[in-house]
Amino acid sequence: MKITLDWLREHLDGDFAVEDVIATLNRIGHEVEGVENPAEKLAGFRVARVLTAEKHPQADKLQVLTVDSGPEVNGGIPLTVVCGAPNARAGLVGVLGLPGAVVPANGMELKVAAVRGVESNGMMCSTRELELGDDHDGIIELPADAPVGTAFADYSGAGDPVIDISITPNRQDCMGVRGIARDLAAAGLGTLKPLDVPTIAGEGAPATEIRTDDPEGCPAFYGRTIGGVTNGTAPEWMRRRLEAVGQRSISALVDISNYVMFDLGRPSHIYDRAKLDGALVARRAKDGEMVTALNGKEYTLTGTMTVIADGSGVHDIAGIMGGEHSGCSETTTDVLIEIAYFTPERIALTGQALGLTSDARSRFERGVDPAFLDDATAIVTGHVLAICGGTPSAITRAGTPPVGTHHIDYDPARAETLGGIAIDAERQRDILTALGFGIIEQGTHWQVAVPSWRRDMDGAPDVVEEVTRIHGFDAIPSTPLPRSDGVAKPTATADQLLERRLRRAAASSGFHEAVTWSFVSERDAAPFGGGTWTLANPISEDLKVMRPSLLPGLLAAAQRNQHRGADSIRLFEIGRRYLADAERPTLAVLMAGDRSARGWQTGKAAPFDAFDAKAAALALLEAAGAPADRLQVMEPVAAGQIWHPGQSATLRLGPKAVLAEFGALHPALTRGFDVDGPVMAVQIFLDAIPAKRASGPARPAFTPPALQSVRRDFAFLAPATLAAADLVRAIRAADKASIVEARLFDRFAGQGVPEGQVSLAVEVELQPVEKSFADAELKAIADKVVAAAAKLGAVLRG
Numbered sequence: 092m093k094i095t096l097d098w099l100r101e102h103l104d105g106d107f108a109v110e111d112v113i114a115t116l117n118r119i120g121h122e123v124e125g126v127e128n129p130a131e132k133l134a135g136f137r138v139a140r141v142l143t144a145e146k147h148p149q150a151d152k153l154q155v156l157t158v159d160s161g162p163e164v165n166g167g168i169p170l171t172v173v174c175g176a177p178n179a180r181a182g183l184v185g186v187l188g189l190p191g192a193v194v195p196a197n198g199m200e201l202k203v204a205a206v207r208g209v210e211s212n213g214m215m216c217s218t219r220e221l222e223l224g225d226d227h228d229g230i231i232e233l234p235a236d237a238p239v240g241t242a243f244a245d246y247s248g249a250g251d252p253v254i255d256i257s258i259t260p261n262r263q264d265c266m267g268v269r270g271i272a273r274d275l276a277a278a279g280l281g282t283l284k285p286l287d288v289p290t291i292a293g294e295g296a297p298a299t300e301i302r303t304d305d306p307e308g309c310p311a312f313y314g315r316t317i318g319g320v321t322n323g324t325a326p327e328w329m330r331r332r333l334e335a336v337g338q339r340s341i342s343a344l345v346d347i348s349n350y351v352m353f354d355l356g357r358p359s360h361i362y363d364r365a366k367l368d369g370a371l372v373a374r375r376a377k378d379g380e381m382v383t384a385l386n387g388k389e390y391t392l393t394g395t396m397t398v399i400a401d402g403s404g405v406h407d408i409a410g411i412m413g414g415e416h417s418g419c420s421e422t423t424t425d426v427l428i429e430i431a432y433f434t435p436e437r438i439a440l441t442g443q444a445l446g447l448t449s450d451a452r453s454r455f456e457r458g459v460d461p462a463f464l465d466d467a468t469a470i471v472t473g474h475v476l477a478i479c480g481g482t483p484s485a486i487t488r489a490g491t492p493p494v495g496t497h498h499i500d501y502d503p504a505r506a507e508t509l510g511g512i513a514i515d516a517e518r519q520r521d522i523l524t525a526l527g528f529g530i531i532e533q534g535t536h537w538q539v540a541v542p543s544w545r546r547d548m549d550g551a552p553d554v555v556e557e558v559t560r561i562h563g564f565d566a567i568p569s570t571p572l573p574r575s576d577g578v579a580k581p582t583a584t585a586d587q588l589l590e591r592r593l594r595r596a597a598a599s600s601g602f603h604e605a606v607t608w609s610f611v612s613e614r615d616a617a618p619f620g621g622g623t624w625t626l627a628n629p630i631s632e633d634l635k636v637m638r639p640s641l642l643p644g645l646l647a648a649a650q651r652n653q654h655r656g657a658d659s660i661r662l663f664e665i666g667r668r669y670l671a672d673a674e675r676p677t678l679a680v681l682m683a684g685d686r687s688a689r690g691w692q693t694g695k696a697a698p699f700d701a702f703d704a705k706a707a708a709l710a711l712l713e714a715a716g717a718p719a720d721r722l723q724v725m726e727p728v729a730a731g732q733i734w735h736p737g738q739s740a741t742l743r744l745g746p747k748a749v750l751a752e753f754g755a756l757h758p759a760l761t762r763g764f765d766v767d768g769p770v771m772a773v774q775i776f777l778d779a780i781p782a783k784r785a786s787g788p789a790r791p792a793f794t795p796p797a798l799q800s801v802r803r804d805f806a807f808l809a810p811a812t813l814a815a816a817d818l819v820r821a822i823r824a825a826d827k828a829s830i831v832e833a834r835l836f837d838r839f840a841g842q843g844v845p846e847g848q849v850s851l852a853v854e855v856e857l858q859p860v861e862k863s864f865a866d867a868e869l870k871a872i873a874d875k876v877v878a879a880a881a882k883l884g885a886v887l888r889g
Contacts, residue, residue: 092258093336094268097251102272105281109252114692120256120560121265129253129335130244135192135201136216138233138241141183142169149207154179156215159255160187163241165212173211178229186231188214223247223334238595248328253335257809261547267356270544276867277525277561278421279486287473288466289473293485300370305489309373309409311432311492313464316364316473320344320481322423329478339639344426347474349450357430359452360399360407361475364425366417369402371427371491371727373409380405384412384447396434396441402566410455411447412440419609420588430468432492433462443628461492462543483694498531499542501554507550510559512567523554525662586676589715589777590665594680596714600707602663602680607644608665611635615643618732618760623671626733637669641679642733642756642772646764649683653767657694659684665777671816680773682709685767701738704753708742711773717750717780720823724816727752733760744781751775800831801857801864805876809885810839813847818885825879826872828865832856850888 095108113123139160147153155168156179164170172187190213192201197220203212203215218231221243237246240846244250256271264270269286276283294316303312324330325346333340338349342780344361352358376392382405383389389407392398399407406414410433419426442448465486472483503516520530529540529877541548548554559567583591596606612633616622622636627633636646641664649660660683668675682703685696705724713719727739728749739754753773761770810816815835823833837852844850855876857864862871877887 092256092266092271093253094256094271095251095253095332095335097248098268098332098335099272099275101354102269102284102286103275103281104284108407111280112254114273115275115278116254116256116271118563118565119274119278120259120564121262121271121274123254124257125255127253128129128250130242130301131252132193132195133221133242133244133247134248135189135498136186136221136243137164137189138237138239138243139185139187140239141181141185141215144174144179146183147173147207147209149209153207155209158187158215159239160189164189170209170212172213172215173206173209174215174230176215176230178232179215179567182235183230184233184235184237184239186216186233188216194220196220205798213331213382214339222407224340230792241781242421242751247295248331251331251335261458263454263546264356264544265879266454266457267352268354270356272302273526274561277522277741281834283525286466286476288469291467291469291472291483292481293478295484296486296533297427298425298485299364299367301372301427301429301489301713302370302374303431303488305374305397306490308375308432308434308437309490310434311374311461311490313430313466313468313486313488314371314428315468315480315486316425316427317472317475317481319427320424320426320475320479322419322421322479325350326478342419343419343478344423344475347478351467351471351474352450352454355467356454356464357463358410358454359467359471360413360429361419361471361818362417362429363423363428365421365423365541367401367406367427371399371401371406371429373397373399373431376405377378382406382408383415383416384408385415386412387415390445390447393444395436395437396444399429399431406883407548408445408447409433410440411442411445411452412449416535422765424761426475426481428468428471430471431466432459432870447488457544464488464492466573474640494543497548499548499554501537501539501551502535503537504535505551505555506558510555510567511570512559512562514562519561522558526557526561528554528557585782586777589780593665593775593777595681596711597663597678600710602707604662605645605662605664607641607648607666608634609638609669611636611643613637615647615764616640616714619643621866622669624669638773639670640668640733641666641677642681642774643764645679645681645772646756646761646766646770649770650765654685657684658688659686672834676777678705678711678773678775678777680709680711682771683768689764698769699771701735702769704755704773705740708751708753708773708775711775712742712751712780715775715777715780718744721820722750723820724814725769727754731757733757748779749776775823798859798863801859803855803857803869803873804836804852804886805852805855805873805880806837806852807880807885808844808848809851809880809883810889813848813851813883813885815848816881818851818880819853821879821883822876823857825875829857829859830855830876831858851885 116123116733137160139158142157142159144154144156153173153175156172156174158172159169162220167563188201190201190203201214215230217227219227222494258265272284297316299316301312301314303309322344324342325343329346329350330340332345333349336609340346348359348361353768375394376396376398378394380392381389389630398405399409406417433455435456435458438452468486468691503519507513527542539554613636616636616639617641622639624637626635645662645664647663652660663680665678668677686699687697689696711721722742724740725743727734727741735755735757741749742751743749756770756772803826819833834854836854839850
C-alpha cells in the first residue's frame with residue numbers, strides 16, 4: 092500500500108514530517124518497506140522558456156533553440172539546445188534537462204555534445220522521458236506564466252514523498268489513505284479530519300435497472316446513473332497522486348474510481364450506459380461463460396462465481412476486474428456508478444480459481460466496510476459531477492449490506508494481564524475512541540462496540556492488541572521468565588539429538604548440508620510415487636505437492652551446482668517426506684561428479700560409485716546408533732524407476748525393516764533433472780532405526796586387552812550369487828567368544844576359479860582373554876569358521 096505525504100494531509104491535520112510518519116507507522120505495527128522521493132530523479136530539470144527557434148543548418152528535422160533557464164544557470168545567459176520535437180517554438184515554456192541530469196526513462200546522463208556540428212547544452216524533455224505519462228509526440232508545454240528557472244520537481248509538486256507500507260492481511264481498514272490516517276491520529280500524530288460526504292439528492296429513478304440475484308455472493312448492490320458527462324482528463328492533482336502510487340492515469344471517470352479506492356479503500360466501477368443491454372444484475376455465472384477482462388485476457392467462469400451481467404452477457408468478474416467492452420471512453424456521455432458489497436470468501440475463491448489478482452480483489456477479499464455504501468456512492472458521484480459534470484439520478488439500493496452491531500465484553504485490566512503493561516482506563520478509552528470504537532461502561536467491565544470497518548475484531552484479546560499497539564509495544568517492560576534453581580534440564584528430544592548427531596557426522600565426512608523446499612512439482616514427484624499431499628493454494632505449479640522424497644530437492648541443487656562449474660558435489664539434507672499415512676523423518680545424501688581430482692598417477696579423475704554410497708550409508712547408520720554389523724544387504728525397493736538395477740540395494744534388519752537404501756540413481760531419473768553423469772544417493776529412514784533403551788552408562792570404560800590379538804586369513808570358493816556380507820556375518824557368529832572381527836579383503840573371479848563361483852578372502856581377528864591360544868584351539872576355531880561358511884555353500888579354497 093503506497094501513500095504520499097501530501098495525500099495523507101488531506102485526512103490528517105497537524106505539523107509533521109515524513110520522518111515522523113515513518114517512525115509512528117513502524118511503532119504501531121505498520122511496517123514501512125521504503126520511502127521514495129520522486130524529486131530525486133528530476134534533479135537537474137528546470138522550467139525553461141524557448142527564446143528563439145531556428146532550423147538546424149545540417150538537419151531538416153532538427154531546430155537550434157536558445158533557451159532561458161533562469162539567472163542561476165550559466166549566469167543567466169541563454170543556452171543553445173538542439174531539439175527535434177515538432178512543437179518546439181519561440182515562446183514555449185517547457186522542461187530543460189541540464190548537463191549532468193539523468194533522464195528517468197532510460198538512465199542516460201545528459202552531457203554537452205555536438206549534434207550535427209552544433210553544440211547542445213542539454214535536452215528539452217517530453218512527458219515520457221520524465222516518466223510522467225506516455226506522450227512522446229513533442230516536448231512538455233507548461234503554462235506561459237510558469238516561473239522560469241524554478242526546479243521542475245518543485246513546480247510540478249513531484250517532491251511529495253511516497254511511503255510504501257506493508258499492510259497485514261487482518262487490517263482491511265488500512266487499505267486506503269484514510270485508514271492509515273485514522274491509526275496515525277490515534278497514535279497522536281495529528282488530528283483526523285471529518286470525512287467530506289456531499290449531499291446529492293438526484294433526480295428521478297436511475298435510467299438502468301439495478302438488482303442482485305445472488306444475495307450470497309453480492310448481498311448489496313447500490314448504484315445511480317449520471318447523464319450528460321464529459322469524460323476528459325482528470326485534474327492534475329488527482330493524476331499526480333495516482334501516478335505516485337503506481338496507477339497510470341487513463342481518463343477522468345476511470346481515475347475517479349481508482350482515486351476513491353486508494354483514498355478510502357472502497358472499490359467502485361463506472362459503466363458506459365450506452366454499452367449496457369437492459370438491467371445490470373449481480374448473479375451467479377453459468378458454467379462455461381466467457382468474459383474478456385480489462386487486462387485483455389479471456390476467462391472461463393463456473394457456477395460458483397459471482398458476476399455483473401446484463402441482457403447480453405457477463406460484463407465483470409464481480410469484485411475483481413471489470414470487463415473490457417463496458418468500460419468508459421472519451422465518447423462516454425451517460426454512466427452508471429456501481430457500489431457493491433461482495434462476500435470476501437467468494438471473492439477469494441474466485442480469484443484463486445482464475446489466478447487473477449487486482450487492487451479491487453485485495454480489498455474485497457479482506458472485507459470492505461459494509462456500512463459505507465451510501466457515503467461511497469455520494470463521494471464518487473461528487474467527484475464525477477465536479478470533474479465531468481452531468482445530472483445524477485436517485486440511488487437504487489438492491490439488497491441489504493450485512494451491517495450488524497458487534498460488541499465485545501472487555502475488562503480494561505486485561506491490558507496488563509494479557510498485554511504485559513498497565514495502561515490507565517482513560518488512556519484506553521481515548522485510544523479506542525480515536526480508532527472508532529464505542530464504549531459502554533458496565534461496572535468494571537466495558538461493552539466495546541466494534542466499528543463496521545474492523546472485520547478483524549473478534550474478542551477481548553483483539554481489543555488488548557489495539558490498545559497496546561497504539562500505546563506502544565516498545566513501552567512493554569522486559570520481564571524475565573521465572574527460573575527454577577539448579578541445573579537446567581535438557582530440552583532437546585531424542586529425535587532432535589539424533590538429527591544433531593547425524594548432521595555432525597555427515598558434515599565431518601565432507602558433505603555440505605542443503606535445505607530445499609518441502610514442496611515440489613507434480614512432475615518431479617511422479618518418479619517417487621507422486622505427491623499425496625497437494626496444496627490448495629500453491630505459490631506456483633513448481634511447488635504444488637509436498638515432497639514424497641528428499642531426492643528431488645537434492646537433484647535440483649546438484650543441477651544448479653553443475654551448471655555453475657562444480658566438479659564434485661556432496662550434499663546431504665535432513666527433513667521430512669510426506670507420505671499418505673504420515674510425515675517421515677529422513678536423511679538423504681547425494682554424490683555427483685568426481686570423488687577426487689585428477690592425479691599424476693593416472694591423469695584421470697575418480698568418479699563416485701555405488702560402494703561410496705554404501706560406505707556413507709553404513710557410516711551414518713552407525714552414527715545414528717543402528718546395529719550396522721547386523722544389517723543385511725537386500726534388493727532395492729524401486730529398482731528400475733528410482734534406482735539403477737544392479738547398482739543399488741537396501742540395508743535391512745530382517746526382511747521387512749528397511750533402514751536405508753543406497754546406490755546409483757537410474758540414468759533416466761537423473762536425465763529428467765538435467766544432472767550429468769552417474770549420481771549416487773542414500774536415503775536413511777530415521778523413524779525405522781530402533782531406539783536404544785537407556786540402561787546405565789552410554790559406554791563401558793575402555794580396558795585394553797592384556798594379550799595380543801591373532802589374525803587368520805581364509806579364502807573360500809563360493810557361489811557367485813552369495814552376498815559377501817552374509818558370509819562375513821556367518822563367520823563372525825561362528826565363535827562369538829573368540830572372534831571379534833571379520834572383514835572381506837579380496838574378491839576374485841576368473842582364471843583358476845570355476846565358472847559360476849567366486850573367490851572370497853576374509854580376514855578373521857581372534858582375541859584371547861585369559862591366556863594365548865594353543866594350536867589346537869586355533870584349529871578348533873578355524874574348523875568352526877569353515878563349517879559356518881559351508882552352510883552357505885562356500886568351501887575352503889585349496
